[in-house]
Amino acid sequence: MMVLAGTALALLITLPASAADTAVSDPRDVRGKLDLKEVRRSGNERLTWRMITYERWRVTDIWSAGSLAVDLDTRGDEHPDYYVLLVPTHTDMKARLFRDRRQKDDYEIGKLKAWRKDQKSASFQLPFRRLTVGNEHTTYSWRAQTLFNGNAHCHDVCFDLAPQSEAWVIEPLPVGDP
Numbered sequence: 609m610m611v612l613a614g615t616a617l618a619l620l621i622t623l624p625a626s627a628a629d630t631a632v633s634d635p636r637d638v639r640g641k642l643d644l645k646e647v648r649r650s651g652n653e654r655l656t657w658r659m660i661t662y663e664r665w666r667v668t669d670i671w672s673a674g675s676l677a678v679d680l681d682t683r684g685d686e687h688p689d690y691y692v693l694l695v696p697t698h699t700d701m702k703a704r705l706f707r708d709r710r711q712k713d714d715y716e717i718g719k720l721k722a723w724r725k726d727q728k729s730a731s732f733q734l735p736f737r738r739l740t741v742g743n744e745h746t747t748y749s750w751r752a753q754t755l756f757n758g759n760a761h762c763h764d765v766c767f768d769l770a771p772q773s774e775a776w777v778i779e780p781l782p783v784g785d786p
Contacts, residue, residue, distance in 0.1 A: 632752070632777060634770040641665040642674050642754035644770045645728075649750070652782040656733045657692070659752055664727040667696040674756035676730055679708075681749040681776060683742035690739055694722055694730050703732035736782045749776035 634644040641663045648658045659676050675695045679688035688708045694701050703722035707715040722732045741748060757765045771777060 630777060630779060632770045634768065634772070636662050638754075638766050638768040640674075640756040640766040641669055642676065642756040642766070642768060644752065644754055644768045647678075647752040647770045649777070649779075651733070653736050654733055655736055655782065656731060657750075657752065658725070658729055658731040659694075659754070660729045661754070662728070666727065667700060667724075668698065670756065671696045671698060674754065676752070676754050678732075678750055678752050680739065682739050682745065684745055684747070684749075686749070686774075686776060690717075692720060692732055692734060694732060700724070701730050701732075705734065705738060741781060745781065747778050747780055749778050751776050 630649045632647045634646065636643060636645070638644075641661065642665070643662045644659060645662045646660045648660070650656045650658075657678050659678075675693060677694065678692045680690040680692070681687060682689045687710070691706050691708055692703055693706065694703050696702075701722045701724060703720040705717040705720055707717055709715060717738060720732050720734055722730065724730050739748075752770045754768045755765050757763075769775075
């Protein structure tokens with residue numbers, strides 16, 4: 609019983625004090641332009657993610673060679689229920705929200721606001737009301753990833769995850785923006 613209580617306490621300590629701001633640092637561990645340095649998540653009901661890389665890149669550098677994504681688990685089973693895919697066009701970034709369905713093809717829910725603050729990042733905003741959360745859940749989880757295959761270092765595809773490996777960021781459900 610003591611081990612269970614200690615595990616529960618450790619989980620509570622890792623949760624942010626509020627759902628307003630979270631930052632996940634990532635080591636320089638992947639070759640290619642989309643090696644994640646940090647992922648910042650801010651806001652409450654209108655959640656914003658900013659994915660920051662170590663290297664500068666232009667949209668034309670990753671067009672048809674790279675993408676950025678955030679997986680979302682709203683049912684608590686460590687399987688993505690939704691994902692946001694940021695893909696380059698010839699001139700800018702587009703963000704799309706998808707329902708990750710296990711037994712059927714994924715379903716595109718719609719477009720999201722996307723932008724670039726600088727040459728090392730891409731951002732998007734997700735109104736949380738567009739997601740369905742499992743009954744009686746008080747948290748949701750997310751993880752970010754990039755895919756890139758556009759240079760001599762990435763002959764196949766270079767993947768980067770933040771947080772590392774199979775970890776997820778666990779956060780309380782949003783309560784609404786002030």
